[in-house]
Amino acid sequence: MTYEQKNLRVVGTRPIRHDGPDKVTGRANYASDFTLPGMLWGRVLRSPHAHAKVLSINTDKARALPGVKAVITGADLPLPPPGVTQAGESAINTQHLAKNLLARDKVLYDGHPVAAVAAISEAVAREALGLIEIEYEVLPHVIDVDEAMKADAPLLHDDLFTEGVEPRPETPSNIAKRIVVSKGDIEKGFAEADIVIERTYTTKAVHQGYIEPQGCVANYAEDGQAMVWCSSQGQFVIRDLCITMLGMEASSLKVIPAEIGGGFGGKTTVYLEPLALMLSKASGRPVKMTMSRGEVLRATGPHSGSSMTARIGAMKDGTITSAEVVIKFQAGAFPGSPVGAAVMFCSAPYDIPNLSITGYDVVVNIAKVHAYRAPGAPNGAFAFETVLDELAHELKMDPIDFRAKNSAVEGSKSPYGPTYGPLGGIECLSSAKNHPHYKANLGPNQGRGVASGFWINIGGQSAATVVVNRDGTISLVEGCPDIGGSRASLAMMCAEVLGIAAEKVRPSIVDTTAIAFNDVTGGSRVTFATGMAVVQATEDAVRQMRERAAKMWDIEVDQVGWRDGAAQEMNGNRSLTISQIAQKAAKTGGQIMGHASINAAGAGPSLTTHLCDLEVDRETGKITILRYTAFQDAGKAVHPSYVEGQMQGGVVQGIGWALNEEYIHDENGRLENAGFLDYRMPVASDLPMIDAVIIEVPNPNHPFGVRGVGEAPIVPPLAAIANAIYDATGVRMRDLPFSPPKVLAALEAAEKTKANG
Amino acid sequence: MQYQSPASIDEAVAALASIGGARVLAGGTDLLVQLRSGAASPAAVIDIKNIAGLRTISETADGFRIGAAVSGAEITDHEALVRAWPGVTEAAGLIGSTQVQGRASLGGNVCNASPAADTTPALIAARAIAEIVGPGGKRSIPVEQIATGPGKTSLASGEIVVSFLLPKRPASSADAYLRLIPRTEMDIAVAGAAVSLTLAEDGTIADARVGIGAVAPTPLVLDASFLVGTTLDEAVLAKLAEAAGAAARPIDDKRGTIDYRRKVVGVLAKRAALIAYERAKGAR
Numbered sequence A: 001m002t003y004e005q006k007n008l009r010v011v012g013t014r015p016i017r018h019d020g021p022d023k024v025t026g027r028a029n030y031a032s033d034f035t036l037p038g039m040l041w042g043r044v045l046r047s048p049h050a051h052a053k054v055l056s057i058n059t060d061k062a063r064a065l066p067g068v069k070a071v072i073t074g075a076d077l078p079l080p081p082p083g084v085t086q087a088g089e090s091a092i093n094t095q096h097l098a099k100n101l102l103a104r105d106k107v108l109y110d111g112h113p114v115a116a117v118a119a120i121s122e123a124v125a126r127e128a129l130g131l132i133e134i135e136y137e138v139l140p141h142v143i144d145v146d147e148a149m150k151a152d153a154p155l156l157h158d159d160l161f162t163e164g165v166e167p168r169p170e171t172p173s174n175i176a177k178r179i180v181v182s183k184g185d186i187e188k189g190f191a192e193a194d195i196v197i198e199r200t201y202t203t204k205a206v207h208q209g210y211i212e213p214q215g216c217v218a219n220y221a222e223d224g225q226a227m228v229w230c231s232s233q234g235q236f237v238i239r240d241l242c243i244t245m246l247g248m249e250a251s252s253l254k255v256i257p258a259e260i261g262g263g264f265g266g267k268t269t270v271y272l273e274p275l276a277l278m279l280s281k282a283s284g285r286p287v288k289m290t291m292s293r294g295e296v297l298r299a300t301g302p303h304s305g306s307s308m309t310a311r312i313g314a315m316k317d318g319t320i321t322s323a324e325v326v327i328k329f330q331a332g333a334f335p336g337s338p339v340g341a342a343v344m345f346c347s348a349p350y351d352i353p354n355l356s357i358t359g360y361d362v363v364v365n366i367a368k369v370h371a372y373r374a375p376g377a378p379n380g381a382f383a384f385e386t387v388l389d390e391l392a393h394e395l396k397m398d399p400i401d402f403r404a405k406n407s408a409v410e411g412s413k414s415p416y417g418p419t420y421g422p423l424g425g426i427e428c429l430s431s432a433k434n435h436p437h438y439k440a441n442l443g444p445n446q447g448r449g450v451a452s453g454f455w456i457n458i459g460g461q462s463a464a465t466v467v468v469n470r471d472g473t474i475s476l477v478e479g480c481p482d483i484g485g486s487r488a489s490l491a492m493m494c495a496e497v498l499g500i501a502a503e504k505v506r507p508s509i510v511d512t513t514a515i516a517f518n519d520v521t522g523g524s525r526v527t528f529a530t531g532m533a534v535v536q537a538t539e540d541a542v543r544q545m546r547e548r549a550a551k552m553w554d555i556e557v558d559q560v561g562w563r564d565g566a567a568q569e570m571n572g573n574r575s576l577t578i579s580q581i582a583q584k585a586a587k588t589g590g591q592i593m594g595h596a597s598i599n600a601a602g603a604g605p606s607l608t609t610h611l612c613d614l615e616v617d618r619e620t621g622k623i624t625i626l627r628y629t630a631f632q633d634a635g636k637a638v639h640p641s642y643v644e645g646q647m648q649g650g651v652v653q654g655i656g657w658a659l660n661e662e663y664i665h666d667e668n669g670r671l672e673n674a675g676f677l678d679y680r681m682p683v684a685s686d687l688p689m690i691d692a693v694i695i696e697v698p699n700p701n702h703p704f705g706v707r708g709v710g711e712a713p714i715v716p717p718l719a720a721i722a723n724a725i726y727d728a729t730g731v732r733m734r735d736l737p738f739s740p741p742k743v744l745a746a747l748e749a750a751e752k753t754k755a756n757g
Numbered sequence B: 001m002q003y004q005s006p007a008s009i010d011e012a013v014a015a016l017a018s019i020g021g022a023r024v025l026a027g028g029t030d031l032l033v034q035l036r037s038g039a040a041s042p043a044a045v046i047d048i049k050n051i052a053g054l055r056t057i058s059e060t061a062d063g064f065r066i067g068a069a070v071s072g073a074e075i076t077d078h079e080a081l082v083r084a085w086p087g088v089t090e091a092a093g094l095i096g097s098t099q100v101q102g103r104a105s106l107g108g109n110v111c112n113a114s115p116a117a118d119t120t121p122a123l124i125a126a127r128a129i130a131e132i133v134g135p136g137g138k139r140s141i142p143v144e145q146i147a148t149g150p151g152k153t154s155l156a157s158g159e160i161v162v163s164f165l166l167p168k169r170p171a172s173s174a175d176a177y178l179r180l181i182p183r184t185e186m187d188i189a190v191a192g193a194a195v196s197l198t199l200a201e202d203g204t205i206a207d208a209r210v211g212i213g214a215v216a217p218t219p220l221v222l223d224a225s226f227l228v229g230t231t232l233d234e235a236v237l238a239k240l241a242e243a244a245g246a247a248a249r250p251i252d253d254k255r256g257t258i259d260y261r262r263k264v265v266g267v268l269a270k271r272a273a274l275i276a277y278e279r280a281k282g283a284r
């Protein structure tokens, strides 16, 4: 039977999430909720300069302060052997990581750690930081990506030579890498086009904006065994990065996952944990460290600002013949921006015969960027989907019809290589076109924008254990932190296979010593990949229970079926429930536990189309979002509420990015808005209800047809909003964010142009 | 750091005068933020929330007396006050969020002396008088004389603002306050404007007063005498917008440019005037 024909009783329903009550009552423990007896407080001293040589560090006075138990600097953290650790959507260069954890000869951004202390109280730790004497030689800095690419730009690393160009450059530069995706012959394609539009776009660095700042407690024992409590998107990647930094064995470090208060990709690496371990090792006491919001904004994340040019050509009938895109991303202080995803996916919803998309990864003097929800894709879509909108207008075609005409479908070759399996792009577009939202009337100064988006989704390594308890309940053991309702979805898939209620399955996310390695919660992979592991582990438990029933009935196991939470005799009417089997387990071969550890392949991309209505206040430039509807292919929505939640959350982050969020630096390269007052994420009253329409085009590679859903929804909003502003005002805005002063300036400039000509 | 919670104004004044560098604590929504960030580290904080007279709103023959420590939520809950001073009360209601509303006071808003304080322009337009008690006794001053620059006030050491007096409302009279923030709440004004109008029998404006905020080191009184005798036609509104922009002395910063602030304060003054005018017509 295929998944589409299965008669599902749990998958697709909306039970209360298992972790919900603890979260709404405040019982759930987040990173900073842990304390240990004798615990010290650690704090980090950070660079006030965007770029400077560190001439000397003197920690004597800090060490002499009563109550200070340990002080560390870069000298205490030897560079690990070169290597790369995979962390979901980021590949982490271990030597760069060490230099990011504690600066050595140079500081590369405002907020770059230079030293850390552990003391008996936070107040003493703060005081100690003030006693550390550092001599800097301030160097010229560069933050803007286009500036950083210039030949005479201040150089961050004198050993950085651009990868991906032949021959290899002889001089170092800030351009870490060039990547190119191409197909066909773009100039031939442009020659075939009746209309070609080329535009340039810029976006500013933005932050993931998770509510919970990074925090951890580390305890390093005399025998070299250590523990870390922290909130992250993957306890295993935290462990692996820590042991690499400290030269420890994997079995010597237990990382215990706390509840996580948001991550969005940003919590797939380490900032504090290795420092806390080092301070604990040096002091012989447990050490707790937490970041302030200012530290979070200055020194974690952010996501790349970018500069992009997109040139797209189409024929009169609406066929896109060619596209050329150049995308430059800020990487932050070390190479490794997500420009590759922008390159591969900006055109991925469409089947375009001639393509050339080039990306540049450019180091600049801000914190090393880190994954942010569909890393890179929103930037690329912002450029691509607004040029598409301009083309549709020029061609006098409906923007949805124009997209549908060029949509990739099953069998189309993706820009990044593989041929697509079943794909929900057309379904999203037609659902949007037929939705009442698309036909609703608009008032004066109001406009509607359309944009689509693509996210690839990943599989990866996941393990699950299904423990059958004597009373028939199930303990589901897994290793992926729950950042979007995955406990509920995984328990539901387990319950579905067993034929019991979701409430009878209790999921827990365990430490690094209690289950096999799991990749991070990232890439929208958990419901897909861990879900697959859970299904296989549950099937393993069912197989064992059928065997036990066969033993109890003294028949062959192939005579025992499984239905509704019980073993069923096929040629008779005997049945044994889970608890009846479990209670006899001691006598039939020991306790029953199903297990699976897999590397899941076959993740299905998620396509999405968004409709946005907004109103522009022409006198103040302020934009109000009036209505927003997201259409997205989930494959199969295991728990529809959490799919809707992901769609709404992604849209809201996209709206914030479009309207107000941006890193603002002063002339010295210091972050001026390192707080939520001036780093303006949306508040609830800024937003209408975000309507979520789930489309289900099943992924054939998953037992229930699941695709990932978490990331795609942040991809279209930037373009949808830009397109809606045009619809409302006739003005094209191409530089994010669309904050009131910028919108007003653009409206006035357009008025002037109109008046003059 | 010491914490004291006196029960009377005299005790509070005595405590402030005796401990060098002591600060008044009302709702704490500015002060606690400053303590946490290390921007302030006073030797003592003197909590004035337990002084009965500072926590009440009373209606007298001369108008309203609002205790300096009354919270935003208490102000917006007071029906008679909201009816008489819709602009002042909407300004108080704009501060922060539901949580902040439970604590934030007028005294704190005015004495924190932020250029962007939301209630100060509205209190200015209302011709509010601040009653002050200090070691030297009592005095009363117009509210615009309290802030002298960002974070600076004219209060002498040991002085506490105990209440704000709002005059009695004549018939056909109302006020309005508008601010621009990039979000809808939890933000700081990029510009703000308050207008209080009294209409004559024939619907023309008999009295007008305008306060603007976030466009100069302190909230300002705008000379709006040209509104008197008009019915706010297009030309008058344009003149008001221009006057507000011209009176502004804004700065370029991360929240807005000089040019933007000048324009927007004019737009807000115009819109607030129209709202006040409509309200005044309804308040016959």
Ligand SMILES: Cc1cc2nc3c(=O)[nH]c(=O)nc-3n(C[C@H](O)[C@H](O)[C@H](O)COP(=O)(O)OP(=O)(O)OC[C@H]3O[C@@H](n4cnc5c(N)ncnc54)[C@H](O)[C@@H]3O)c2cc1C
Pocket: B023, B024, B025, B026, B027, B028, B029, B030, B031, B032, B033, B048, B068, B069, B094, B095, B096, B097, B100, B103, B104, B105, B106, B107, B108, B109, B110, B111, B112, B116, B117, B118, B119, B155, B159, B160, B161, B162, B186, B187, B188, B189
């Ligand atoms: C999340 C958040 C959002 C905010 N939003 C806004 C907003 O939208 N608009 C706005 O204008 N402000 C806003 N604020 C700032 C603040 O809430 C207001 O200024 C508030 O009115 C301060 O009142 P308070 O009672 O909390 O003052 P406190 O913090 O107690 O005191 C502020 C200052 O005034 C002094 N002081 C207080 N009362 C007296 C008195 N009676 N006599 C003499 N000195 C006194 C204190 O010593 C201190 O220096 C916000 C603050 C936060 C934290």
